Amino acid sequence: MPKNNDSDNIAQNIGLPEYFLFQGQYQPNPWKHKVYSLEDLQQLGEQDTPPQDYCLQVVGHAEPEDIKPWFAHHDVPAPTAVCIHFETFRDGRGYSLAKMLHREHWFTADLLCSGDILVDQIFYLWRCGFEGFVLRQDQSVELAQKALKSFEHVYQPSAQLMP
Numbered sequence: 060m061p062k063n064n065d066s067d068n069i070a071q072n073i074g075l076p077e078y079f080l081f082q083g084q085y086q087p088n089p090w091k092h093k094v095y096s097l098e099d100l101q102q103l104g105e106q107d108t109p110p111q112d113y114c115l116q117v118v119g120h121a122e123p124e125d126i127k128p129w130f131a132h133h134d135v136p137a138p139t140a141v142c143i144h145f146e147t148f149r150d151g152r153g154y155s156l157a158k159m160l161h162r163e164h165w166f167t168a169d170l171l172c173s174g175d176i177l178v179d180q181i182f183y184l185w186r187c188g189f190e191g192f193v194l195r196q197d198q199s200v201e202l203a204q205k206a207l208k209s210f211e212h213v214y215q216p217s218a219q220l221m222p
Contacts, residue, residue: 062216075114081191083207085200090114090140097125114140119153123160130165136169154187161188179204
């Protein structure tokens with residue numbers, strides 16, 4: 060496995076809450092206790108492997124090349140979800156990373172987002188390929204679900220079909 064020495068490129072393992080908005084429904088989180096950062100995975104010993112269903116958490120400025128080895132490594136199960144953490148709502152690099160990942164033939168995981176995301180951004184995050192949204196404590200699930208249906212007609216192509 061390649062080692063990534065850029066500590067800015069490694070997400071701090073903040074975990075995921077018990078419930079989150081996934082594919083438009085507020086539901087239990089199957090990855091709650093199975094979240095690994097790139098650094099966590101790189102530090103696993105020869106005998107250690109992540110569980111079968113785990114979530115890889117990265118920051119928005121990670122590169123697809125940082126993530127790809129975990130989908131191609133045959134000794135370690137591939138993540139079933141990738142969570143892109145937005146450090147600030149003003150940082151659009153997570154949107155770009157989502158689009159780049161969806162273009163890759165090796166990318167087979169569910170795509171989640173966490174961090175400083177606004178309900179107003181959820182429709183656009185979804186259009187970039189995000190399926191799961193970790194809402195902040197101060198955000199309404201009902202408003203987030205409505206945000207997924209903000210527009211009936213869109214003109215640009217996207218990674219998702221209309222809800």
